[in-house]
């Protein structure tokens with residue numbers, strides 16, 4: 001099962017030793033249905049930001065003096081900084097630096113690629129990437145309505161690349177596989193998706209997600225999976241296509257929008273060359289955000305992310 005994020009105290013213990021270490025967007029909320037929902041840990045746990053303006057951005061020490069008008073000084077490492085200059089506390093980058101970074105990030109530059117354009121260090125860039133992905137995971141539509149498509153897929157390494165012992169053991173294809181299941185809902189009118197990493201694709205899990213994130217009375221299009229047949233009982237209009245009968249679209253009835261997104265997602269994830277399983281949720285959230293905001297211009301995307309990042313500032 002997925003990890004549940006550490007408590008704030010545990011993080012603080014890690015952080016006070018040596019380097020500044022903003023942990024990945026680790027708070028993953030387990031819904032009642034067991035689905036993994038990436039939410040922003042700070043809101044979820046009602047906790048203070050990982051570093052407030054009173055924390056030293058160099059050594060994450062909480063005791064500081066106020067020196068001069070805007071500056072603060074750490075009582076431990078005796079270094080000074082001006083909190084108001086930084087967009088997100090604990091990351092020594094002002095708004096201009098963040099914008100340059102975001103431009104590179106949105107163009108899929110590597111860390112070394114970003115370093116050519118900014119004067120940030122490698123750890124800082126990694127920290128910034130983690131923060132941006134957290135912001136992206138947070139920026140999702142809550143409820144989808146109208147005509148929606150639902151579908152699941154499985155993400156994981158290809159079997160031909162696994163060790164021989166594992167390969168020999170084998171696994172099922174499609175439903176029943178050992179890969180990570182991802183459930184997706186796509187609203188047609190706005191062309192946006194929501195994705196969830198789910199522990200299984202049982203009725204209990206998926207129905208709870210649909211009830212929570214699809215407005216009652218909406219029209220659901222899906223494939224012929226048994227549990228979707230029960231959606232009319234919950235107050236939805238339902239129709240489906242049967243892939244086994246080689247039926248992939250009947251007029252308006254299809255889930256090809258969702259299938260299209262899976263295609264985009266898998267191709268993008270491939271380019272990263274392997275993702276740890278506990279970080280997968282964040283990368284899926286990133287690609288979901290990129291897909292949902294694909295119509296925005298680069299400037300609009302950057303401004304949107306900046307407004308989300310400012311909330312981290314605390």
Ligand SMILES: [Zn+2]
Nearest residue numbers: 056059074077
């Ligand atoms: Zn310090």
